[in-house]
Amino acid sequence: MREICASKITEVVRKLCIDANCYLPQDIKDRIIQCRKEESWGTAQEILDRIIENYEIADTVPQPICQDTGVACVFLEIGQDVHICGDLQEAVNEGVKQGYRDGYLRKSVVGDPLNRVNTGDNTPAMLYTEIVPGDSLKITVAPKGFGSENMSQIKMLRPSDGVEGVKAFVTKVVEEAGPNPCPPIVVGVGIGGTFDKAAYLAKKALMRSTDERNADPYYADLEQELLEKINALGIGPQGFGGKTTALCVNIEKFPTHIAGLPVAVNINCHVTRHKSEVL
Amino acid sequence: MAIKITAPLSREEARKLKSGDSVLISGVIYTARDAAHKRLCELADKGQELPLDIKDSIIYYVGPTPAKEGQAIGSAGPTTSYRMDAYSPTLIRLGETGMIGKGKRGPEVIAAMKEHGAVYFGAIGGCGALLSKCIKKAEVIAYDDLGAEAIRRLEVEDFPVVVVIDSEGNNLYEKGKADYLSSIK
Known part of the structure; x- marks a missing residue:
């Protein structure tokens, strides 16, 4: 049985929230560039050029690619031989809170779907867990714009x-x-x-x-x-x-x-x- | 070649803009999205004064990310406009002449635009980092409690938009798609 500290999970979630929002994955960049090459319509070409320019600025500053930094969808693949010390859900939410604060990300979550008051720290995360074989823990943060x-x-x-x-x-x-x-x-x-x-x-x-x-x-x-x-x-x-x-x-x-x-x-x-x- | 305009935008100037025009906006515009629109229309319904000068105003549907040290504003691209459809006719009637967002608008908004003379601009969705460079100053003027949704007064310089729907109801979403499809036939 391997032990992983909840505080380590907080630290990783914090960093992933910031990085995911500022740096577009390479495969998406490559697809956009390829589609630009294959696009024949003038207006479309211009927009794709602006989209490329935008993620380049986000990379360089760095700053969020889009102002809708989303709800934090957090996927955990937890090895069945891992024991987490501390409160897992709390650790993830603390990571989201720190990441959205320290990364200057937008807080876009309301605490109640009908009474709609902003929670102020982008929590809670949309947390999904899967138990998988092994003794590692894979954490994925996917900010989802609405x-x-x-x-x-x-x-x-x-x-x-x-x-x-x-x-x-x-x-x-x-x-x-x-x-x-x-x-x-x-x-x-x-x-x-x-x-x-x-x-x-x-x-x-x-x-x-x-x-x-x-x-x-x-x-x-x-x-x-x-x-x-x-x-x-x-x-x-x-x-x-x-x-x-x-x-x-x-x-x-x-x-x-x-x-x-x-x-x-x-x-x-x-x-x-x-x-x-x-x- | 882009047309340069200055905000506030008069009804007369708004009527000159045509669907498909590329436009660079300089001057003063305001931000408002879902929650702020709801509050503005509640005030309007009660006949009370609005916290912004609505006459000839351009309203940008945006909720920016927080500014870092040295930045006027964080990332600031458009949000989807149809969520403001319930409120826009009221604001257009009160004097709003331009809206900046992205995505489709409902028939009630287009009818108000035609009746009073207003235009719907599209900014590039998902380009918040790029668009923020054209915003030189941002100041919260109302509803601070709404955070990203507060109303801000923005000073913009050559802010790039396209006229999606003009004051005659011509719609680039329909025409652009149709023109492209006929070009590849």
Whole structure:
């Protein structure tokens, strides 16, 4: 049994909150540059140039890439042979509080969804834990902006709707979102499981590198086909027209019930942020 | 070639701007988003005075990150505008001539823009670091308790926007997409 101190978790979460918000992952930068090369529409080219300039400024200063520094989604993969000394949830929230304070990040959380008073420190985090084999602890912080989160949807399709139903739904969600989620977007799709599991899969899909396709060739092909369908919609960067509506489509899947075909679509903007550290 | 305008913006000047125009804004603009809009409209409904000069004003839908030492403001890109749709017609009626945000607007907002003469500008969403460079001064003038959502008076210099919807209701989101799609046919 390996022991990890809660204070160490606080320290790492603090740093990941700041770094994730200021430094865009390299794979996203590479995708934006590649899409800029392939973009033929003038307005779209100009916007992609500004987007590149923006993340370069954020890198250099450093400062947040986007003012919506999000809710802190914190994913913990906890090795089953790890013992955490101290209160885990408290440790994570303390890390978020320190990171959002020390990193000059925006506090965007209200303590009650209807009575809406800002908590002032961006807590609580959206905390997800998974128990995995081994004795290490992987911490991922993914700040989630709500311009794109608000454009996400879930639908319980019928098994008879099949893959065509999935394609139609994903495309419809992106088309309805139009300019709202700050295209070019990254599209996370969760297929299968239950109502909540599909949404979780969609969110996890957003954290997979854009360089990496689904390990199952059937789903890897589906990711590519959906990307082409979405980029044929013509929405373009910021919705002013163009090819580059999405940078990437990532699908995660899970077994499901004989009667069901849940599909969740979680959208991220071009500021797709996530940073991990393994303890 | 971008058109340079100065804020405050008169109704007459607002009416001259056309959907698709690239515009650089200099002068004084105000920030407000969800919670501040709600409060402004509650005051308006009661016939009370607003904490900003609404006549000929441009309101920027933004909640910036805190400024570091030496910065006028933190990152400051636009938020999604449709959440302000319930409030914008009231503010337009009271004198607001420009709104800066991103994303679609509802028919009630476009109707008010056409009736009174106002424009909807789009700034590039997700470019908060870049846009903050055009904001030279920021000062909270109301609702400090709202934190990032407080109303700020901004002094901006060549702040880059595009006219998305003009005072005649022409919409770049529709035209840009249609023009692109017909160009690749």
